[in-house]
Amino acid sequence: MEVEAAIAAHAPAGFPVRNRIFARSINGVVTNFIWNLYLDHLFLIITQIGTVGTVISARQDSTFDGRTTFTTAVVLGKREDPGLELASRQLVEVIGAAGHNKPITLCLGLKGTSPALVKELVAAVREDNVWS
């Protein structure tokens, strides 16, 4: 099936970077999820607008009581946008929960950031990712 072929890994056998591309139709908008996993970094682009949109950097910290959390910072684009902050925090949390502990560059090119959209993004990232 066409869609399954599109979801399949795009890298030729032996290509050193793990790359997956998925897409969902969220409220009728095609939303691309492009995953690139390097040895030292995860580069994830989620876009509805054909560009990287807002670029967010996330680094893992250890808290004093032994837990790990991520700190996020906007590198390029809208700062202090609560919808984007919510989206990036939750997405980074899901990625951390999957066991990833290297730096993350998360790009969000979204047409809006409603809580409903964020919920769909988080679920999509949990279900289809570079480790699944």
Place this chain on the structure above:
Amino acid sequence: MDRLGDLADGLPGGREAADEPGPQPAALAPSCSPRVSPSARQRNFSITTHDAVLHFQILDLGRQYFVWVSAVGPKLGNLTLAIKSPADAAPSVASLLPGAPAVGEGPAMAQRLAMKLGKPVICSCNMPPNAPLLQAVAERRLIQELQLMEQEAQGATGQPAGGEAVAAPPAALTAGGSG
């Protein structure tokens, strides 16, 4: 998450108890959005020169490109955005990795690619220092593949590229005149 904390405040154990695993929160609900065919296209390939193996990634997002090239393995050592601005003939460059300044060959290559394509380019260039020939081979191959992908994209949508002069097809003549 904050709401959970607020609720837990009134319970024995307080906020600490909110950290214990409890009933599945709404955040773990499955997605109800159908999977569709992606509109972004990525090409990954490697070439072997007599010096080194070069790995390439080219991602066409539609209105921007991401390009990764490495002769030193699967690392993302730097990340530079080159984007045209009305203020300058040359595209402006900015590093997208905190703590990694926009130095080295990456920014210059990002600029050249952005000028050639007429679209913003995010570029990660991971080459050994003092290897200008290898750098040139990599850049030439990138430009070839990028132009090919741009042509394919134009063919699919029928729209002209941003940076290269394309002769506009003659307007169709209609009997009634244009409205």
